[in-house]
Amino acid sequence: MLRYLKPVLFLACLAPLGWLVWRALHSALGANPIETITHNTGDCTLTFLLITLSVTPLRKLTRQYWLIGLRRMFGLFAFFYGTLHLMTYVWLDKFFDVHEMLADIAKRRFITAGMTAFALMIPLALTSTKWSIRKLGGKRWQALHRLIYFSAAAGVIHYIWLVKADLKKPLEYAAVLGVLLLYRLIAWIGLRSAAVDKVRVSEG
Amino acid sequence: MLIKKAEDILSSEITPKSLYLNRRKFLAGAALAGAAAATGAGLRELIAPSTTVFAGNKINGIQKSPLSTTEAVTPYKDVTNYNNYYEFSTEKDEPAKLAQKFRTRPWKVKIDGLVEKKQELDVDAIIKMAPPEERIYRHRCVEGWSIVVPWIGFSLSELIKRVNPTSKATFVEFTTIFDPGQMPGQMRNVLEWPYVEGLRMDEAMHPLALLCFGMYGEDLPNQDGAPLRIVVPWKYGFKSAKAIVKIHFTDKQPLNTWNISAPREYGFYSNVNPNVDHPRWSQAKERRLGEFLKRPTLMFNGYDQVASLYSGMDLKKNF
Numbered sequence: 194m195l196r197y198l199k200p201v202l203f204l205a206c207l208a209p210l211g212w213l214v215w216r217a218l219h220s221a222l223g224a225n226p227i228e229t230i231t232h233n234t235g236d237c238t239l240t241f242l243l244i245t246l247s248v249t250p251l252r253k254l255t256r257q258y259w260l261i262g263l264r265r266m267f268g269l270f271a272f273f274y275g276t277l278h279l280m281t282y283v284w285l286d287k288f289f290d291v292h293e294m295l296a297d298i299a300k301r302r303f304i305t306a307g308m309t310a311f312a313l314m315i316p317l318a319l320t321s322t323k324w325s326i327r328k329l330g331g332k333r334w335q336a337l338h339r340l341i342y343f344s345a346a347a348g349v350i351h352y353i354w355l356v357k358a359d360l361k362k363p364l365e366y367a368a369v370l371g372v373l374l375l376y377r378l379i380a381w382i383g384l385r386s387a388a389v390d391k392v393r394v395s396e397g
Numbered sequence: 398m399l400i401k402k403a404e405d406i407l408s409s410e411i412t413p414k415s416l417y418l419n420r421r422k423f424l425a426g427a428a429l430a431g432a433a434a435a436t437g438a439g440l441r442e443l444i445a446p447s448t449t450v451f452a453g454n455k456i457n458g459i460q461k462s463p464l465s466t467t468e469a470v471t472p473y474k475d476v477t478n479y480n481n482y483y484e485f486s487t488e489k490d491e492p493a494k495l496a497q498k499f500r501t502r503p504w505k506v507k508i509d510g511l512v513e514k515k516q517e518l519d520v521d522a523i524i525k526m527a528p529p530e531e532r533i534y535r536h537r538c539v540e541g542w543s544i545v546v547p548w549i550g551f552s553l554s555e556l557i558k559r560v561n562p563t564s565k566a567t568f569v570e571f572t573t574i575f576d577p578g579q580m581p582g583q584m585r586n587v588l589e590w591p592y593v594e595g596l597r598m599d600e601a602m603h604p605l606a607l608l609c610f611g612m613y614g615e616d617l618p619n620q621d622g623a624p625l626r627i628v629v630p631w632k633y634g635f636k637s638a639k640a641i642v643k644i645h646f647t648d649k650q651p652l653n654t655w656n657i658s659a660p661r662e663y664g665f666y667s668n669v670n671p672n673v674d675h676p677r678w679s680q681a682k683e684r685r686l687g688e689f690l691k692r693p694t695l696m697f698n699g700y701d702q703v704a705s706l707y708s709g710m711d712l713k714k715n716f
Binding site: 223354 | 474475478479483487489490540542585587588658659674677678679684686689690691
């Protein structure tokens with residue numbers, strides 16, 4: 194299943210980029226192409242973060258445990274689109290003006306939040322190999338990869354802080370993220386009480 | 398007798414070729430409409446959507462103005478497909494579609510408040526008050542992008558002089574139409590409706606402040622504020638109220654819509670000022686649509702002649 198599905202999904206994950214490049218080549222990015230590219234890559238980053246975060250709930254709720262085999266790919270695509278989004282800012286928006294960018298990071302809280310979201314993805318991308326899991330040990334690796342919760346939250350806050358008046362779209366992302374994090378909270382509470390029960394049983 | 402001399406030809410009649418290409422595309426599109434889906438024209442529309450615009454009627458007898466800039470005019474297609482017009486939508490490419498059926502006639506403008514004679518004027522009577530002039534102005538949005546537009550209208554002062562405000566009137570307030578049936582954006586409370594903007598009397602009387610009803614030699618397209626708007630080129634774009642139905646003279650500083658929405662971010666004056674940042678982003682530079690690199694933003698958007706209006710004022714406080 195996974196063997197055939199993965200290449201298909203891989204190509205599907207590249208489709209947003211393909212669509213963007215296609216429109217760029219046909220001068221169909223609108224009056225402000227750089228703004229369109231910035232918004233598009235930003236949307237893709239958040240979407241892939243949320244897709245990555247839905248793998249675990251989905252596989253547990255549907256008992257389709259093989260879905261775990263897709264999680265790393267989605268996560269790396271989030272990092273990929275995040276890198277493109279950052280590059281749009283660094284290259285097309287600031288034109289490599291380091292001084293201006295540092296001032297932005299310090300002064301503009303939506304930039305600070307966005308940079309935080311990206312920075313938190315770097316260790317996750319770097320330790321995405323099987324070798325890293327072995328080297329770190331499952332528990333430590335898992336603990337490290339919980340950074341994705343904070344990265345996604347920072348990404349959504351980055352979006353909320355940048356819009357002028359219409360919060361509809363960033364709040365949609367926030368709502369989905371809220372549900373995905375709530376699932377984990379409930380699962381964690383469930384696990385804990387199960388563990389407590391176990392202890393009680395063994396003591397009794 | 399009216400014979401057009403070469404120098405009377407307006408730059409807007411020459412420059413934006415895209416307008417004419419656009420029309421051709423519109424005609425071609427209309428001819429092909431039936432077969433569109435089958436022939437793949439549907440895909441073409443998907444790739445380059447909604448660049449068609451209802452071309453307005455040509456305005457006759459337009460005079461050139463010494464107040465115009467000689468900078469390159471932004472293509473018509475961009476000015477009519479990239480609109481911040483929240484009454485229709487918060488997406489910039491939406492007003493071009495959503496405003497197509499907006500009714501701009503009959504249209505009355507109420508003149509009230511501190512004036513000698515309160516009255517309702519027909520928009521066509523207002524348009525005839527003075528000869529139409531082409532004013533090619535820089536237009537700087539608070540979001541950090543800018544365009545150059547050949548507006549058509551005459552100085553707002555022409556109207557104000559004719560309606561005789563009393564000596565007590567120190568501010569003018571402009572109200573945009575409220576009609577959620579025609580303006581779907583007004584069905585959501587993104588901003589407080591109707592949209593209200595205001596100017597100090599001396600700002601409104603400045604010759605640069607334009608009462609506008611056309612652009613690119615034609616009637617104003619609906620998505621650009623038809624049938625009547627103001628253009629205040631030294632202030633951020635949101636100060637230039639669109640689709641005006643009421644002009645109210647008052648002795649109190651009006652509360653403008655964006656100021657109500659976020660008082661820390663949008664002041665009453667909102668003069669273009671590269672030294673006063675928006676709390677969330679820098680205003681030092683801007684992207685002129687069609688250009689790759691950003692250019693520095695100029696004080697008062699380059700309209701230094703208004704500086705005397707604000708002498709002695711702290712523009713950091715009165716942002």
